[in-house]
Amino acid sequence: MGDPVNPDVAAVRRSAAADKATPPTATAASQSDRADLRPENIQDAVIRLAGNSQDGIQTAGAFLARLAGRSDQDVMTYMTIPSTISGGPSIFQVRIGSGEVLSAGDEADFLVAFYQHSYQDHLDFLKEGGVLLYDSDNVEPNLDDKRFVYVGVPITGLTVEALGGTAKDKGKNIFVLGLISKIFSLDVEKLKKLISEKFAGKDESIVNTALMAFQAGYAYPVGKVLTHQYQFEHIPKTGGRAQITMDGNQALAYGLIAGGVRYGAGYPITPWSSIMEVLRREFPKYGGIFVQAEDELGAVSLSLGFSYAGYLAVTGSAGPGISLKSEAIGWASMAEMPLIICNIQRGGPSTGLPTNVEQSDLHQAIFGSHGD
Incomplete structure (x- = not known):
């Protein structure tokens, strides 16, 4: 009878045998290439999240932008929003820098692909040597293309596992946020x-679910799939002024308030809705009111009612919503009624680009009505 076998030693032997039987893939760091736990200092990074708008791409990107603003870093963002009610392909690109950031960046250092179409449509925007982080449950990249570093993580499956399946695959954006936080050593x-x-x-359960998804992403062992982690250099600001992070829609909304506008009405439509949300929240603080109307024509008519009573008012919309307002806009133009109209433009009339790009928005801005 031979010597008794130590179960721990046996497990190590089985593991070693399995390693020999399974060659390393392009997504995994080899034993000799194990991740250095000391983060590499960087001054600038362009991160592009590519998926569908209903996955909360904009929410995850906005978290990164706001974090940069609270961490004495400069930030600039760029996003696309599909002009369909049910959502569709969307991106959010955020550039974070320890120094001055003057653009959202042309090429991404780090691309997160949620779906196969996200990978196919945006791989050309990833700079050579950049990192492709993809959901291995939904994406099959071409690993023979050696220009990039491939990091496959079963994002969908791990999110469902972390949340107990109650939210299906909802929460993937927050899981990815946790993953990015670990890779870039964020606060x-x-x-x-x-x-x-x-x-x-x-409801408190919503907050807890989001935090669970974030923690699951942050706890993922990135050292097994990525050989480097990063951290942004801390360069103290010399001006001593507080920093505010906001997008263009928020800046427009607060600009209206600063300009003395206190009344308005609107109807929700992306990407005008975020302006409407700010005005609904802030106008009452200054003695004003913002009304959510029953439709686009009702919204512009209510705003004209405010103006007719002597109060400069604002309304707004996007693409097809502006078209639906055109009857009342035409009347206001002929009657020379003061009115502020925010046209948060999309590609054209209807939902998206049904035919070719046209100049309808420009014509309306110049002539105050439709083309009849």
Whole structure:
């Protein structure tokens, strides 16, 4: 009878045999290439999230942008929003820098692909040597293309596992946020606070679910799939002024308030809705009111009613919504009624680009009505 076998030794032997039988893939770091736990200092990074709008791509990107603003870093973002009610392919690109950031970046250093179409449509925007982080449950990249570093993570499956299947695949965006936080050594406590603030006022279970998804992403062993982790260099600001992070829609909304506008009406439509949300929240603080109307024509008519009573008012919409307002806009133009109209443009009339790009929005801005 031979010597008794130590179960731990046996497990190591089985593991070693399995390693020999399974060659390393392009997505995994080899034993000799194990990740250095000391983060590499960087000053600038362009991160592009590519998926569908209903996955919360914009929400995850906005968290990164707001975190940069609270961390004495410069940030600039770029996003696309599909002009369909049910959502569709969408991206959010955020550029974070320790120094001055003057653009959202042409090429991405880090691309997150949620779906096969996300990978196919945006791989050309990833710079050579950049990192492709993809959902291995939904994406099959061409690993023979050696220009990039491939990191496959079963994002959908791990999100469902972390949340107990109650939210299906909802929460993937927050899982990815946690993953990015680990890779770039971001301030976890600040991000958790941002998540709590975002969902404040909702049921506590929603906040807890989001934090669970974030923690699951942050806890993922990235050292097994990526040989480097990063951290942004801290360069103290010399001006000593507080930094505010906002997008163009928020800047427009607060600009209206600063300009003395206190009344308005609107109807929700992407990407005008975020302006409407700010005005609905802020106008009452200054003695004003913003009304959500029953439709686009009702919204512009209510705004004209405010103006007719002597109060400069605002309304707004996008693409097809502006077309639906055209009857009342035409009357206002002929009657020379003062009115501020925010046209948060999309590609053309109807939903998207049914035919060719045209100049309908420009014609309306010049002549105040439709083309009849």
